[in-house]
Amino acid sequence: MVTRRPMPYTFTPAQINDLEAVLSPPRFGTYLHETGGDRHRAMELYCWNTDVSAAFYVMLQYCELAIRNGAVEAIESEFGPNWHWNLGFRHSLPKHKGKKNYQPAEDLKTCTNKHPTAGKVVADLKFVFWHGRKV
Known part of the structure; x- marks a missing residue:
């Protein structure tokens, strides 16, 4: 109660x-x-x-931004500022079985083809993209 x-x-x-x-x-x-x-x-x-x-929404937004920006910084240190175009990085992303499961490589490809800059790609990628990334 x-x-x-x-x-x-x-x-x-x-x-x-x-x-x-x-x-x-x-x-x-x-x-x-x-x-x-x-x-x-x-x-x-x-x-x-x-x-x-x-x-909690505003605090969660800032938390999400901090996580994304930290992940991008780590990815850029390994794959360079144009990491979103790097096929090696794209191929390193996990592939999940089943059509209904989230496919990070497909999401990255779609966002990269849609946006001219890495910053726009980062903003458009789903938050789940950043889950469990290891660089």
Whole structure:
């Protein structure tokens, strides 16, 4: 049970029904469980969770930038400033089985062909690209 009461929000029963439908019953059910079945408090808790998540967003953006820039610095020291064009680097990227799995080499190729500079490529690559890179 939630020990702290979230910030007060005002919802009509119709708004709660509409928002519950948007969230989906399983998702809203998590919040209902935490509030002992109180639908209004469940919606307050959901909104509070959204507010808390939003508060972390800026810090997470800076963290992501620091990770990407650190990775690029390490890659550039090994493959040079035009690392995004380096076929040796591209071939060193992992290949995941299955069409639905993320393919970093394909993402790099797409971004490199779309953007003129390494900086633009870095900004366009998915964050998962930087996961587990070893240089």
